[in-house]
Amino acid sequence: MNILEIRNLSVSVEEKMVLKNISLTIPEGETHVLFGPNGSGKSSLMLTLMGFPQYKVVSGEILFKGKDITHLPTSERAKMGIGIAFQSPPAIKGLKLGGLVQELAGRFFPDFSLKEESEKLIMENYLHRDVNHGFSGGERKRSEILQISAQNPDLVLLDEPESGVDIENMKTIGEAIRSILHRGAKEKRTKSAFIITHTGYILDYLAADWGYVLVDGQIQCENNPYELLKLIEEKGFQLCEVCELAKHKE
Ligand SMILES: Nc1ncnc2c1ncn2[C@@H]1O[C@H](COP(=O)(O)OP(=O)(O)OP(=O)(O)O)[C@@H](O)[C@H]1O
Ligand SMILES: [Mg+2]
Numbered sequence: 165m166n167i168l169e170i171r172n173l174s175v176s177v178e179e180k181m182v183l184k185n186i187s188l189t190i191p192e193g194e195t196h197v198l199f200g201p202n203g204s205g206k207s208s209l210m211l212t213l214m215g216f217p218q219y220k221v222v223s224g225e226i227l228f229k230g231k232d233i234t235h236l237p238t239s240e241r242a243k244m245g246i247g248i249a250f251q252s253p254p255a256i257k258g259l260k261l262g263g264l265v266q267e268l269a270g271r272f273f274p275d276f277s278l279k280e281e282s283e284k285l286i287m288e289n290y291l292h293r294d295v296n297h298g299f300s301g302g303e304r305k306r307s308e309i310l311q312i313s314a315q316n317p318d319l320v321l322l323d324e325p326e327s328g329v330d331i332e333n334m335k336t337i338g339e340a341i342r343s344i345l346h347r348g349a350k351e352k353r354t355k356s357a358f359i360i361t362h363t364g365y366i367l368d369y370l371a372a373d374w375g376y377v378l379v380d381g382q383i384q385c386e387n388n389p390y391e392l393l394k395l396i397e398e399k400g401f402q403l404c405e406v407c408e409l410a411k412h413k414e
Contacts, residue, residue: 250323338365377396
């Protein structure tokens, strides 16, 4: 089964077309990666998948587990099993992180151990604080992953999970994401992911299956994500116009 299918999706925000005719498919259990320069529309794609109302679907459709979710509200998508860790997670005053995570676990993942998971992410001393309020950049990223871990979504959307994270914390976050995705032996993979990365550090912790390069709201090429990353590092995003890797998945 395909966990996600995007068909000819075009999206506008504030009257501006940010995504143009995007099509891609993520089979269940696979991790796909989205590369692209600043402002190319990567976060817009994630927020459209999550159903944020500013992002208007002009044409095309989004299927999750085979069901058309193009016009469903965000809460329905979350209930169906889509979770997101934001690029810039908001602070929520008056809501304790521990309370939020416990509420999520109660709804989505009864076997979740708050003590164990928060210790894994070095967040045990933050549970009594308001969500992300006064958290450093790296702490916000760990807080996001803790929330995702309790929500236990079938499709995890990660928008630059490593941005602003130091090398030691990268290991903590990378291992936590790997464990959320159950990325052990291939046959045990049950969760799927769609990950935005600039640096590719996160790819050291996951066996990513496929990658795309988004430029100016369009998918310019797709291929093995590790090959794409190598090429982007060598040649920058200009490669997209002439890239010999710009073939499509068979
Ligand atoms: N809510 C919004 N209102 C106005 N413009 C927006 C909004 N969301 C996105 N845009 C615009 O759409 C374009 C794509 O933005 P987006 O955040 O998707 O880029 P990105 O690829 O995630 O970039 P980065 O790598 O810097 O995170 C930008 O020009 C941005 O200013
Ligand atoms: Mg972004």
